[in-house]
Amino acid sequence: MKLINRIISMVLCILMVSAMACLVVSAKTIFPVGDWDLEKINNNTEFEVDAYNGTASSVSTLHYFNDIPITSIGTHAFNGNTTLTSIKLNSTISYIQNYAFLNCSNLTTVRFEGEVTLIAMCAFAGCSSLSSINLEDTFITTVSNSSFKNCDALEEISLPSTVTVIESEAFAYCDSLSKITIPASVTSIDENVFKDSNNVVIYCYENSTAHIYAENNSIEYVLIDETPVETYILGDADGDEYVSVLDATTIQLVIASKLEDTDGRISIRGDVNRDETLSVMDATNIQRYLAGNDVEYDIEGVYEY
Numbered sequence: 001m002k003l004i005n006r007i008i009s010m011v012l013c014i015l016m017v018s019a020m021a022c023l024v025v026s027a028k029t030i031f032p033v034g035d036w037d038l039e040k041i042n043n044n045t046e047f048e049v050d051a052y053n054g055t056a057s058s059v060s061t062l063h064y065f066n067d068i069p070i071t072s073i074g075t076h077a078f079n080g081n082t083t084l085t086s087i088k089l090n091s092t093i094s095y096i097q098n099y100a101f102l103n104c105s106n107l108t109t110v111r112f113e114g115e116v117t118l119i120a121m122c123a124f125a126g127c128s129s130l131s132s133i134n135l136e137d138t139f140i141t142t143v144s145n146s147s148f149k150n151c152d153a154l155e156e157i158s159l160p161s162t163v164t165v166i167e168s169e170a171f172a173y174c175d176s177l178s179k180i181t182i183p184a185s186v187t188s189i190d191e192n193v194f195k196d197s198n199n200v201v202i203y204c205y206e207n208s209t210a211h212i213y214a215e216n217n218s219i220e221y222v223l224i225d226e227t228p229v230e231t232y233i234l235g236d237a238d239g240d241e242y243v244s245v246l247d248a249t250t251i252q253l254v255i256a257s258k259l260e261d262t263d264g265r266i267s268i269r270g271d272v273n274r275d276e277t278l279s280v281m282d283a284t285n286i287q288r289y290l291a292g293n294d295v296e297y298d299i300e301g302v303y304e305y
Helices: 002-022 209-216 245-255 265-270 280-290
Strands: 030-033 036-041 046-052 058-060 068-073 086-089 109-112 156-158 179-181 202-204 221-223 231-233 302-304
Touching (some): 202 209, 209 221, 245 280, 265 280
Parallel strands (some): 086 109, 156 179
Antiparallel strands (some): 030 036
8 A cells, every 4th residue: 555655645746747848838048068968947037947958977067158157957957867866956057846756766875065945846756775965054044845755765864943844745745854853943844744644753842843743743853952962073174064174174274364263162172182283284184184194183073062
């Protein structure tokens, strides 16, 4: 019965795609750029990815074309792509439209570099291999209808504090989903969000909408401490969760007073020799570490603020 429900669910998604396609009445003006087809949007001030025609398994989106930013992954842009295994959505991307990655069955990893504010209906539905996607790196306010339906490999997900609404079947038929962290900002959760995702455990705050939802729907839950511990990676001066040459550059900019360390956290993360002073030596030690040299400091170690 569950298999039948899954098939019916995906057929409905496909029918919805077809119905939407029939509504297109005006011809598009497409700009081919290598493996990409782009379309101008928002009064010609931005580009949207209309289609990706390449066969690469690992893909990074373009930033600009003709000095115009590429801000959106359009409807159906990667729909049914079975060669794609990982994608990095670069810093200009803000919108992921309906069905953008529908049935990309071998897609395992999605990485956000910019301020993504929209992940629309069925955007990642049917991505059965998807196991790594950090929604906390986004600024979405809604987890849209069926956006992660049938993501069988997805085991754990944390929603950003910008989310207020979780729509119908957002995480339906996710067999492996065993942990979802829902912030107190969420005020609306549809009844069928976790349809046939029978292993899910909701991590939530006491008396929050998610807490009440879990109790009302007999879903296992764990209450989160109101003051979660914040951690950082030693050497990750710029706070992007990776130690790279950009961290050494960030330290140098702070030392030269060309970058302001407003909350003091750059100094904490970049002080790799732990002498409580951000210095050129910290930048040098990061560069030596990245070059494969032995250093006496615990660069990439995880610490509490």
